[in-house]
Amino acid sequence: MAESTEGIELLIRAARPTNAYEETMQRLLQSIRLGMIGPGERLPAERDLATMLKVSRDTVREALATLAEAGYVVSRRGRYGGTFVVERIPQGSALGGSATMPGAAEVEDVTTLRRVLEVGAAREAAGRDLSAEERAALAHTLEECSGSNAADHRRLDSRLHLLIAELSGSTSLVPLVANLRTRVNALLEAIPMLQPNIVHSNDQHEAIVSAILAGRPQSAAEAMLEHVEGSSALLRGFLTRH
Template identity: 35%
Template sequence: MTRQLEDTTGDSPIDAAPLLGIDRRSAIDAVRLRIGMAISLGLLQPGERLPDQQDVALGLSVSPITARRALASLADQGVVVRRRGRGGGTFVADEPPQNVLEELAASPAESHAVNRLVDRRLLFECAVTHFAAVNATAAQLDELERLTHEMAGSSNWSEYHQADERFHRLVAACSGLGAAVDVYNEALAELYAYFIPYPIEFLHESNRDHIALVNALRAGDDRGAVEVSRRHVDVLHKTMFMGLAGGDGHQSG
């Protein structure tokens, strides 16, 4: 189950993942920013249909009411348009107002915080992957493989993201590291709070790492598995979080 950032009033700050130095932003504004940035970066194209409201909520790890209010706000500002009837839904406007998109940008504090989160996840990912290569059961490996098929068959970023989160949480569970798995899951959820929509073609490409990881885990190849995980996190977040990382990609050190 994807962790949700609840916002029932529209004014509640995001407290589910507090970070030192990060701007306090309402959950609704955070969703507005993430969609707006994806449009500004060309990840969501003019005229592109967004997933259904429930899927937007699941894909961005927020509550349905937060997604609904964020999309309504973006529609009021002309960033997206809503169409009724057959073939309707929420679409990126043909010409989203540039002044509104310029306002939907991450602050330097947020960019720095995301870089730190990527570094944390990189360490945690390598650790849980090493022990997963030693401790994963056949049933767990079969489920990981099934999730790679689910990601390969996903048609949009929301479907992919939901399966991706289940995949990485299961890899952590395979490690058998007990309470350390909870720490990993917390770090993962904090970083996913900054996930922005991405073209499904790129996500399908990144799924090749998942497939390679499952193969390494089946072979008990801990070094190979760790290298796949290291590359996956580093490469994925150089692109997926490029808007929040200052536009020049994350550099791990």
């Protein structure tokens, strides 16, 4: 099992936290729940996490212990030991939070944020001169998402959206989109996962990525907006009363 640091780096580009423990918990938990560190993958060593997150090793150790108690990670000893994400990520709210069914206000607030953040991210990514490595990463992440099964789809969907945010060139945008994707996933978990919608979503992802790789900012923004509005229409249908 290879150690993975790329995903963690994606979600730690934020200002110095006011509460190191809570901020460390948030970044690690987001990285796991959003699939930046996948099930069964090994986290970086404590000293490396401390350096990456700019906190003490004691803070990292405390956060990992909490995640282990909540069932998100497991420690293994021996030559190939370390801290690993569990194979089955806990569902629901093992670390607290509301179990209230989301309603119209949450759907509309999330949709507005997606129009601002994710549509803008797609436009900016398409307007940049992406490196060969960035282009390859985007194509590979799209392929993984398109080929995923139902159990992995939301995790890999989030990974694609977070990569697009990273490719916008704004390091400040990434943690904002990470927080947003957590809210999006909470809404999606409250409705059925329907195969036709996954197929449609994959088609929209293809259009977004194609526009980014072709360097067409307006087309990328329009494709992302269509994707956002499609998801929102589905959520409104299941979660709001007319």
